[in-house]
Amino acid sequence: MKYLKTRINKIIIAVLFCILPAGGLTACKGPAAPPAETNTQIPSESAAAEAAGTQENFSPEYPALTPERENSPTSDVSSENLPYDSETIIEEQSFSGMDLGDYRNVRFTTSLVTRDGQSHIRYSLVSGEETAYTFPDAYSSWHFEDTINFITFHDINGDGKKDVITSEQYTTGAGSEDARIFSMVRIYLNQGKEFLFAEGLSISIGNSLEVSDGDAYTAENVLSVLSEPAYCNFDGTDGWTKGEIESFAFLVKEDVLTDDREALSRKVRYPLHIVRDGSERQINSPEEFLENYDLILNLQVIYDVEGSETEGLFWNQNGVMLGTGAVWFGKTEDGTVKITAIPAEVQYCNPLNVD
Incomplete structure (x- = not known):
């Protein structure tokens, strides 16, 4: 499930023979x-x-x-x-x-x-x-x-x-x-x-x-x-670039797919507020993130990240969204890209109840 080779080959073929026009998501107008x-x-x-x-x-x-x-x-x-x-x-x-x-x-x-x-x-x-x-x-x-x-x-x-x-x-x-x-x-x-x-x-x-x-x-x-600034950050400055945002999304997905918990814990902005089983909790450090990893990354989150695209992502005033809302991230005050939210209530279809 790590990489959908068939889909990617179809994308390449479509690009080759249809010759897609120049384009892509350009949400913000910053200086070139x-x-x-x-x-x-x-x-x-x-x-x-x-x-x-x-x-x-x-x-x-x-x-x-x-x-x-x-x-x-x-x-x-x-x-x-x-x-x-x-x-x-x-x-x-x-x-x-x-x-x-x-x-x-x-x-x-x-x-x-x-x-x-x-x-x-x-x-x-x-x-x-x-x-x-x-x-x-x-x-x-x-x-x-x-x-x-x-x-x-x-x-x-x-x-x-x-x-x-x-x-x-x-x-x-x-x-x-x-x-x-x-x-x-x-x-x-x-x-x-x-x-x-x-x-x-x-x-x-x-x-x-x-x-x-x-x-x-x-x-x-x-x-x-x-x-190029391709994702807005709604604070009046230039947009976040395609390279920094989409490479971060790729690395987050890679961490989840390979179960690299420590690497993922370093990509989070703390404190991280989560709601699980109706209760609000605050995660204050990478160590606490690792202690509560299975709670934070429940099956809903994992399934959603595994099936996510990492290019042309949806964004709004809350940041950039991975999957259907499993992970939200964006640039923080120090200029680095970090995960800002990991909601549990994402819409993921699992009709076969696969664990």
């Missing part, structure tokens, strides 16, 4: 987010660091790299000439001396891999001669074309940790005459020891950028979509 600057050529590692030092939105350690499409770094690598289940590191898209999450001074490697003759892209973190971490696979049913649109490292949800955002070009499996080239985005949210693939948020970028237009898939365009 400044575009993220990015290089237009693949520099060497030293040149990338030097060039990134002049970029306003990126520290020298985290350049935004966008290769020229005419000189794609993998254009001379043919999957037909590679052995079965092979892996070839793409040096031009691999970067040394990276600090990402709990991984220090590691090499971010981009590899072209083949499975059953089909090409895919794999990202990893390498320490010395050992692979310290391999990023979750994505879009394994699509055939990687030959172009990586960009790789960039940017904190999209304001938690102080650099997330990893990439974009690649793929082709449909409709045959040589009908095959179409399209672009997709991968958003990996930095959780310290692991990077979670925010699949829904990644795919929803296609609602704002035409997947058939490779030139639209640049770091600055993707970051502009993620940083």
Whole structure:
């Protein structure tokens, strides 16, 4: 129940062949987010660091790299000439001396891999001669074309940790005459020891950028979509951004699905007021939240979160709603996004009485 792959594939196909117009939920009119600057050529590692030092939105350690499409770094690598289940590191898209999450001074490697003759892209973190971490696979049913649109490292949800955002070009499996080239985005949210693939948020970028237009898939365009004020906060200031709100919703759902109680307890604004069995209670700390976890997250709440979408969420003066009202959240006084309410009386249909 964790991910509804069939539904997501249908969404991708609809985006590909219907070419949805640019749009999305834009509830607040705040000042447009400044575009993220990015290089237009693949520099060497030293040149990338030097060039990134002049970029306003990126520290020298985290350049935004966008290769020229005419000189794609993998254009001379043919999957037909590679052995079965092979892996070839793409040096031009691999970067040394990276600090990402709990991984220090590691090499971010981009590899072209083949499975059953089909090409895919794999990202990893390498320490010395050992692979310290391999990023979750994505879009394994699509055939990687030959172009990586960009790789960039940017904190999209304001938690102080650099997330990893990439974009690649793929082709449909409709045959040589009908095959179409399209672009997709991968958003990996930095959780310290692991990077979670925010699949829904990644795919929803296609609602704002035409997947058939490779030139639209640049770091600055993707970051502009993620940083646009898309949810009102009703206090007279700019709206909350798509990136920070929808990534938070994704992480809340992930915590519930994996029963990561401690992680969820850190996402709550205290005191948290709840009503259970007709009685009002106040939860004052993460420790108290954990002690009363099964009471707070009763089956109504869990079922509702499990079936929730995490993009294009409903919002009003109370904040942003996950599911049909199981969880409410929004920005707090210190600028962080927190859960503000977990009502029990949500409308969830459970006709089979599944526990």
